[in-house]
Amino acid sequence: MTATEPCAAALASLAALLADETRAGCLLALLDGRAWTAGELARHVRVAPSTLSGHLNRLVAGGLLTTERQGRHRYVRLADARAAQLVEDLAAHLPQDVVVQVPHTLREVRTQSALARGRTCYDHLAGRLGIAVTDALTVRGLLRQDGGFALTDAGLAWFADTGITVDRSTRRPPARACLDWTERRPHLGGGAGAALCRYALETGWCVRLGPGRAVRVTSAGKRALADLLGIDGRTLA
Known part of the structure; x- marks a missing residue:
């Protein structure tokens, strides 16, 4: 086993978090800096709340999102500025005709x-x-x-x-x-x-x-x- 393999595995795991259209849609929406309820995000990315729950759990576990509860509502937001920077930098590499449709x-x-x-x-x-x-x-x-x-x-x-x-x-x-x-x-x-x-x-x-x-x-x-x-x-x- 080489010394770089743990880093490579961690990088692959992080990339896997982004390699899903639903999770990517959530991250892009959260670039507005607000905290969203799970229901709002589910409607935004057009999936059932039960489906979104699993995606949010993965993003929280991966350190890209943070979550809090107020009453019966679950709120999520980007974990920090580093998470936002990662998403924004990746989006900046997309073709212009994809970003600006x-x-x-x-x-x-x-x-x-x-x-x-x-x-x-x-x-x-x-x-x-x-x-x-x-x-x-x-x-x-x-x-x-x-x-x-x-x-x-x-x-x-x-x-x-x-x-x-x-x-x-x-x-x-x-x-x-x-x-x-x-x-x-x-x-x-x-x-x-x-x-x-x-x-x-x-x-x-x-x-x-x-x-x-x-x-x-x-x-x-x-x-x-x-x-x-x-x-x-x-x-x-």
């Missing part, structure tokens, strides 16, 4: 347009909004992209001065590149990306459009992003 109804057109304009990627901003923020931080010397994403000293100061608290007490990196599946370019993830997204929603710079992942930049948000980062609000429309 041709809409057939006006509702699908509006949904797809809203997601491309701005959305959450688990706990940070994505779409054209996420790319615009990432580019603005980079142009101003607040974020480096050479050799991976990293906040500069000026960037750390900017977050602090703006009142956006980046939690540096965890093992999560302050900044990491996350490949955007609509723009096909990296946007800001990591602790700083999560802090910025949370701040934008708490202050009303952005608002969620319904229960999904789409977000819209408000008038106040456009003014703030223009003042702080020089982002032209017309690029976010």
Whole structure:
């Protein structure tokens, strides 16, 4: 037995968790960062609740989901940012015509347009909004992209001065590149990306459009992003 075999077996086991359309559908839905009930997920992936239960148990046992009960409801969510990163990174490698399918109804057109304009990627901003923020931080010397994403000293100061608290007490990196599946370019993830997204929603710079992942930049948000980062609000429309 070689020293790499245990690692290979564990990797194969993890891959097997994702090698099922129902489980993959659950993971993609949970990228919105919310906790879903088992019933909501069952309806979303179009399987019976009894069928979904076995899939959820496997995902929880595999460390990709965490679960909690409130009354008679069972809630599940992605286990952590690492689980979300795994799913998002894999989705970014899918062919563009699979990820962005041709809409057939006006509702699908509006949904797809809203997601491309701005959305959450688990706990940070994505779409054209996420790319615009990432580019603005980079142009101003607040974020480096050479050799991976990293906040500069000026960037750390900017977050602090703006009142956006980046939690540096965890093992999560302050900044990491996350490949955007609509723009096909990296946007800001990591602790700083999560802090910025949370701040934008708490202050009303952005608002969620319904229960999904789409977000819209408000008038106040456009003014703030223009003042702080020089982002032209017309690029976010």
